[in-house]
Amino acid sequence: MLKIKFINLIVSFSLVGAIASSVSAAEMTEMTDEHAPRSPQFQSIEQPLALKIALTVGGLALISAQLWWFLFSKPKSQQAETSDGVQEVSITVDGGYIPAIVTVKRGLPVRLKFMRRDPSSCLEKVLFPDFHIAQDLGLNVTTPVEFTPQTVGNYQFSCGMNMFHGAINVEE
Numbered sequence: 810m811l812k813i814k815f816i817n818l819i820v821s822f823s824l825v826g827a828i829a830s831s832v833s834a835a836e837m838t839e840m841t842d843e844h845a846p847r848s849p850q851f852q853s854i855e856q857p858l859a860l861k862i863a864l865t866v867g868g869l870a871l872i873s874a875q876l877w878w879f880l881f882s883k884p885k886s887q888q889a890e891t892s893d894g895v896q897e898v899s900i901t902v903d904g905g906y907i908p909a910i911v912t913v914k915r916g917l918p919v920r921l922k923f924m925r926r927d928p929s930s931c932l933e934k935v936l937f938p939d940f941h942i943a944q945d946l947g948l949n950v951t952t953p954v955e956f957t958p959q960t961v962g963n964y965q966f967s968c969g970m971n972m973f974h975g976a977i978n979v980e981e
């Protein structure tokens with residue numbers, strides 16, 4: 810998730826750059842007279858007007874979508890599914906935890922099945938301080954983390970360096 814957001818942000822910024830440079834290139838072309846030296850950078854960007862407009866509109870739409878996403882999207886909570894008296898949720902570890910928020914019921918054993926796809930050492934450990942759990946996660950394997958929450962509340966978990974976070978929502 811984080812990785813995707815980051816890539817999108819970079820794409821947005823490069824689009825802003827592309828729009829800005831095509832606009833300034835257009836202005837430059839109009840303003841400079843024939844004798845003025847033109848930088849090859851500006852010469853190379855000569856697109857038809859329709860393309861420029863499409864690029865600008867598309868870029869602006871993408872930027873507003875990105876802004877909306879950053880400002881208003883909230884991580885969704887996933888309800889654990891109970892089978893044989895155990896509440897299970899699969900969590901993918903890839904640039905963070907997906908889902909990052911898990912909702913479980915109090916007093917029933919929980920099994921979080923961590924599938925680590927991210928090779929960065931940052932995510933090789935997952936910590937549940939409230940449950941005194943520090944679990945190593947192997948790469949490309951599923952590692953179960955089990956505990957039984959006895960008290961209603963919100964319990965954070967994180968990577969070994971406390972950079973990526975998730976939470977367990979324990980309900981009655």
Ligand SMILES: [Cu+2]
Nearest residue numbers: 931968970972
């Ligand atoms: Cu980390």
